[in-house]
Amino acid sequence: MRYDVVIIGGGLSALVCGIRLQRSGKSVLLVSSGQNAMHFSSGSFGFLGRLPDGSVPDGLIDAVQALPESHPYRKVGTDRLREYAGQTIGFFESAGILLHGDPLHNSLRLTASGATKPAWLAMEDVTLFLSGEVSSSGKVLVVTLKGFTDFNAPFVASAFSRMGYTCRLEEVEMEEIASLRKNPTEMRSVNIARALEGQHVLDRFISCVRGKLKDEDTVVLPQVFGLKDTSPLAAIRSRIPAHVHFIGTMIPSVPGIRTQMSLKSAFLSAGGTFLPGDTAVRAGFDGSGSVAAVFTSNLGKTPLEAGEFILASGGLWGKGLDAKYDAVIEPLFSLDVDYPGERKQWYDPDFFARQSFTGFGVVTDDAFRAVKGGKTVPNLRVIGAECGGANPLEEGSGAGIAIMSAFMAADSILGSI
Ligand SMILES: Cc1cc2nc3c(=O)[nH]c(=O)nc-3n(C[C@H](O)[C@H](O)[C@H](O)COP(=O)(O)OP(=O)(O)OC[C@H]3O[C@@H](n4cnc5c(N)ncnc54)[C@H](O)[C@@H]3O)c2cc1C
The missing domain is CATH 3.50.50.60 (FAD/NAD(P)-binding domain)
Incomplete structure (x- = not known):
């Protein structure tokens, strides 16, 4: 050949x-x-x-x-x-x-454990903090999925607190994800992304997050959406009435x-x-x-x-x-x-x-x-x-x-x- x-x-x-x-x-x-x-x-x-x-x-x-x-x-x-x-x-x-x-120029990104690191260019579902400005009201809601340990939500929340924001933490519990928890090795970003691919599952997730929102104007989520394409990101961004930021998880990497x-x-x-x-x-x-x-x-x-x-x-x-x-x-x-x-x-x-x-x-x-x-x-x-x-x-x-x-x-x- x-x-x-x-x-x-x-x-x-x-x-x-x-x-x-x-x-x-x-x-x-x-x-x-x-x-x-x-x-x-x-x-x-x-x-x-x-x-x-x-x-x-x-x-x-x-x-x-x-x-x-x-x-x-x-x-x-x-x-x-x-x-x-x-x-x-x-x-x-x-x-x-x-x-x-x-x-x-370098920007900054937040890691899954709440540390800040320099970054050059990022994929659609990775937030870069170019100016340091995240939320205009100063109130941020960090949402994770129950039992998901590859995204350290308390550390991420404390990183936002260190940046001067008032930060609240919530967990979403869904039947479709709960089945992954039977074996802890299954509760990984890629498997969650697959579970969230179904339109009705994503719809339920979005309505759960909407239900958790109080007076925050910013929602922070782990990067577990859109393994095949970015349509779930667009749906989340358009239907949650707040700025939505996605922060990396531990490996494997859905956006990667x-x-x-x-x-x-x-x-x-x-x-x-x-x-x-x-x-x-x-x-x-x-x-x-x-x-x-x-x-x-x-x-x-x-x-x-x-x-x-x-x-x-x-x-x-x-x-x-x-x-x-x-x-x-x-x-x-x-x-x-x-x-x-x-x-x-x-x-x-x-x-x-x-x-x-x-x-x-x-x-x-x-x-x-x-x-x-x-x-x-x-x-x-x-x-x-x-x-x-x-x-x-x-x-x-x-x-x-x-x-x-x-x-x-x-x-x-x-x-x-
Ligand atoms: C775990 C990890 C995470 C990283 N994360 C980041 C990050 O977030 N951002 C960043 O900027 N950089 C990151 N890096 C740095 C990374 O090296 C570069 O970003 C870049 O992706 C490297 O690409 P590459 O094509 O050179 O090598 P690789 O991505 O390593 O690809 C090499 C490929 O060659 C194949 N291969 C090797 N030998 C043979 C052979 N004999 N025959 C056929 N195929 C072969 C391998 O199977 C593999 O598919 C990370 C590196 C690692 C190891």
Whole structure:
């Protein structure tokens, strides 16, 4: 099977890159072994939540200058970052995903445990606090579902109290949800979202919340609505007579899964080929050191051939890297990996300290081309969390790096940069 581009991975970076290439006339095959980080996302994208000195930047593009030269953002460059950041909302909208936020500045979001964190752009059902203003009356009602422990409503309520609002807490009890509580592992955001998909169940939920409202002009709900599409969000917003804000839950992530499914649909609608549930296990190189083909566990000896290859396999978390006892390897192409050689430097025993292993990644040149044995592989680019030079968890930069590197890899294959 021959394509213009073969992408290994099915997460944010792979899909964004695949859509851009396929829409520009390339034939693209994406091979993905399983779940990706979007399934566990907060529902908001981080671009750069924290600088190396610990401070939170306001203007995002200028702040990139404080990052090391090997950082993926420094490879994209500030002019192109500004252009790409400006394109991001429109790109996602064209895939049916409404993002909001300021593309060039950080906002704040509330976590399921009531902490505030910097955020760049957010999905429709994630509230960003741009100005700090939430409720004009100063009265907020936080509503959760009885028995749902993946949304810490008292902590969320106390976060609003700390912001100066008068906050009341209510629980909704519904028969359709109660059945999930028979097994505590079933009482998860995704299962609740499925239970609330039925129109009559959603109607009952909305009328329960209306019944709990007193003089509040703001209602805060957990993000458990709209696994397939955002119509439940619109119904809730239009029928509850207050401003409605949705706050993230513990994983799995309803908005993250919906966004991943929308990106996958956009890729397929553009004519792309998606091989789900298959793993690229082996690669073949030609005499010049370029990748000739990859082989997957399901297709066996049938090669996936292409002129260009992209590795978007998610780093240690996505299994794009493998930690042996004394070495960290990239298992598919045997690429060079950026990590400290000595195992004791891989992690800090203080769980809350900066961890070095969350920044391991493949070494690339300035155009995101992979490096193998010290030499650039001309037709293999590495994007997203697989790419070295950053520590996305520490920096709060995961989605930003995934999207920016995906845009740049696509544009360089298209010859537009
Ligand atoms: C649990 C978690 C939560 C996160 N939440 C956020 C968040 O809320 N906001 C944010 O900005 N960032 C978040 N991040 C950071 C995240 O890294 C990026 O946002 C981004 O989603 C990474 O996308 P990716 O495509 O590079 O990798 P991934 O999403 O990890 O995707 C890699 C994909 O490659 C596949 N794969 C790997 N090897 C192979 C192979 N050999 N063959 C075929 N397929 C293969 C994997 O199965 C997976 O589907 C989170 C990260 C994690 C781990």
